[in-house]
Amino acid sequence: MFKRIMVPVDLTHADKIEKALGVAGDLAAHYGATLVYVGVTAPAPSPVAHTPEEYGKKLANFAADKGIAHGVAAESRAYTSHDPAIDLDETLLKAVAETGADLVVMASHIPNVADYIWPSNGGAVATHADVTVMVVR
C-alpha cells in the first residue's frame, strides 16, 4: 500500500517522538516500505550539530540505526532553513514532494488553545499535504 514513508524528526528531541518512530518502523515493516527520515536545521550551530553538513551526517547515522532496528530500508534527507521555527511547515511540505513519500508519520502535541491562534506543525502538514498523513499523539 505504501512504498515510501516520510518521518519528520527533530534530533534535539528524539526521545520525545519515540512513539511516532516506533509506529513508522512498524508500518514500514508491515508494508515493506522504505523509511525516509527528514530533518530541518538552521545554518547556525545547534545543540545537535556544528554545521548543516554535520547535521546531515548525524541524520544519516540515525536513519541507518533505525533501519537496522526495524529491519527495513532507511534513507535520510536533511534540509537547511534560514528560520526553522517559522519555515518548518513549508519545508516539510516541500520534503513530502521531494522524497516521493506516499505516507507521512509524524509526532504532534495534544491539541491546545494555542492551536486556535496558529496551527501545529502536524495540523499544517495534514491539511496541506497531498498524501496520507498520520499524526501520532
Added chain:
Amino acid sequence: MSDATNNQGIPEPEGAADIIDTDYQIGQDNIETQIGPFGLDIHNPVFAISGLAIIAFVFYALALPDQAGDFFGWLRPALTTTFDWFFLGSANIFVLFCLALIVLPVGNVRLGGADATPDYTYIGWFAMLFAAGMGIGLMFFGVLEPVYHMALSSPLGVPSPFAEDGSIIPENVEAARQMGLAATIYHWGLHPWAIYAVVALALALFSYNKGLPLTIRSAFYPILGERVWGWPGHIIDILAVFATLFGLATSLGFGAQQANAGLDHVFGVPVSTTVQVLLITGITAIALVSVLRGLDGGVKILSEINMVIAAVLLLFVFFAAGATNILSDFANGLIGYAKDIIPLSNPIGREDTGYMQGWTSFYWAWWISWSPFVGMFIARVSRGRTVREFVVCVLLIPSLVCILWMATFGGAAIEQVLSDPANSAVKAQVIDSYNPPMSLFAMLEGLPMASITSVIGIVLVIVFFVTSSDSGSLVIDTITAGGKVNAPVPQRVFWCVFEGAVAIVLLLGGGLGALQAMVISTGLPFTLVLLVMCVAIWRGLMSERRA
C-alpha cells in the same frame, strides 16, 4: 537510542571548517519548559537578568527622571569628550584591519567552510544590510548634516560661507560646500561600516566555521577559553541585549516624535504623545507580523520593499535637483572625502573639537553601541561568503551608496541654501533655528511634488523603524536563547512587544533622552570588545588557513 541524538563523538565534517573542540553543548544552560500552551527555551542567566535589568533601568528613569537625566546627560558627553582619541583611534584600526583583510590571502577563507554556498542573493543581502544597519540615520541626517557641516560646525577649521549678518561670503563657498559633504561622508562611509563588519565577521567566523553558538560571547573564546561559558560570557551577552533593546526602544521613541513632526507638517496631525504612542504601536504591530513571518518571509521582504522605496525617493531627488549638479556634488564629495579622510580621522591634536567631539566621537560611540545588534544580524544572513567578498560587500558597497545618498540629499539641500538663502526652508530649519526632524521635509519643499514626496519620506522612516525592530527582536531572541535560532516563536513575539512597550513607557514617562545617553555610554566598553574581536578574527582566520 542511538547516540546521534547527543553531542558526544562529534564527527569532523569533511572539507569544511576548523571546529573548536569544546565540551560546551549549545543549549546546555537553557531552560526548556511550557507556560500554558506556549513553549519556552531560554538561556538561564542571560534571559532573566537582561529582562530584569531592563525593567530596573526603566523604573529608575521613571522614578528619578531628573537624576537619571542629569547623570546620563553628564556621563555620555564626558565619555565622548574624554575618550575621543580612543573612539577615533579604534575606528581607524577597524578600517585598516578590514582593508587588510581584503588584500591578504586570509580573505579566501569562506564563512561556513570551504563547501558552503551563500544563503542569500546579493540583492536580498544588501537590502537587509541597509535596513538593519543604517536606514533611519540616512533619512534623518541626510539633509541636516551636510548643511550643518557646511555652515556651522567648521570641520578642520574650514570657515562658514555665512557671515554674522547672514550674507554669503563668496570666497568661502567652494571649500565649505566640499567640506560639508566630505565631513558627512566621513561619518557614513568606511568607518561605521568597518565597525559593523568587524563584529559581523567575528560572529560569523566563530559560529559557522568554529561551531560555537551564535552569540556575542563566542568571539571571545580564543581569549577567555572555557571561561566564556560562565560569568564573563554572561556579562558580555547581557550587556549586548541591554544595549540593543534600549538602543532600539529609544530610537523608536524618538522616531515616533520625528514621524509625528512630519505628519504635522504634511497633514496637520497634531503633535501629541497620543499620536506618538499610536505610531509606536503601529510600528510594533507591523514588526510583529514581520517577525511571525520569519527571516525570509518577513524581514527580507520588508527590507527589499524599503530598498525600492528609498531608491525611488533617491532617484526623484537626483533628477529633480538636477542630475548634473548632483553628479558633480558626488564627485566633489568623493574627492573631498579622499583628500580629507586622514585629517578628519586624526585622533589627536585637533582644534575643531566641536565637530570632532560633538559629531565624530558621538557617532562612533553610537555605532559601536549598535554594533552587537547589527553585526549579529549581518552574521546571521552572511553564511557562505568568503571573507574578502564579505568585507567588500559590507564595507565598500554600502559606503558608496551612502556617499551617493549624502551627495543627492545633502547636495540638493546645500544648493537650495546657497542659491537662495532668504527663501530656503532648509536654512530656516537647520541654520537659523535647529529643528532636525523637519530638515528632510524642508528640502523636499524646494522640489516639485512636495506633498507626495513628503508622504513617501514619512512612509520610509516608518518602515525603516519596522525593519530595525524586527531584526532586533530576532537578534535579542537568539542571544537570550543561548545562540539557538529556532527558539519557540512566542519568545520572539515577547521581545518585539517588550521593546515597543519600553519605548512607550519611556516616551510617556520622559526617560528617552536619559536612556539613549546610557546606551551610547555603553559604546566605551564595547570598543574594547571590538578591539578584542579584531585579535580573535585574526587568530581564527589563521587557524582556518592551516586546517
